[in-house]
Amino acid sequence: MExxxxxxxxxxxxxxSDEIHTNLNNSQQPTSGNVTSEFKNRMKNLEDYVVANPxxxxxxxxxxxxxxxxxxxxxxxDLYNSILIIDPKRxxxxxxxxxxxxxxxxxxEAENYTIRILExxxxxxxxxxxxxxxxxxxxxxxxxxxxxxxxxxxxxNSETAKMARESLxxxxx
Numbered sequence: 001m002e003x004x005x006x007x008x009x010x011x012x013x014x015x016x017s018d019e020i021h022t023n024l025n026n027s028q029q030p031t032s033g034n035v036t037s038e039f040k041n042r043m044k045n046l047e048d049y050v051v052a053n054p055x056x057x058x059x060x061x062x063x064x065x066x067x068x069x070x071x072x073x074x075x076x077x078d079l080y081n082s083i084l085i086i087d088p089k090r091x092x093x094x095x096x097x098x099x100x101x102x103x104x105x106x107x108x109e110a111e112n113y114t115i116r117i118l119e120x121x122x123x124x125x126x127x128x129x130x131x132x133x134x135x136x137x138x139x140x141x142x143x144x145x146x147x148x149x150x151x152x153x154x155x156x157n158s159e160t161a162k163m164a165r166e167s168l169x170x171x172x173x
Contacts, residue, residue, distance in 0.1 A: 057083045095130075115131075
């Protein structure tokens, strides 16, 4: 039987508090006109370094993180995947890929990355929580509730349990 309940979006509408977004208000997006030259130089230096040193996964990740935050997910995804070629069990990289693909509305790919995280680390609370978000987005609200309630039951004092309680409350209202 198909679930016909309304899907409640779970999202953060606040502007990120990072180097890219510092001088912007919530209605502005970063553009070439309002991104600082210092940041542009940092990006260029990182890009040059990563091209010359593609096996330095710490710098590749740093560059990919900045690209993702700078609204360049395609290049960030390519860089994260280059790290997975070197070390396929990097759950931090899989998590970033899951988030980027989810934000690009590629829910199936986000789910695949999240499942890969849980294959490596079955108790990864963030991945379990995110799987609930994915199920919610797909309209599987009972599965989302099950994931989130499991976190609340097993890890009641964790930050993730707090988020799970809030998400459950949103679905129940």
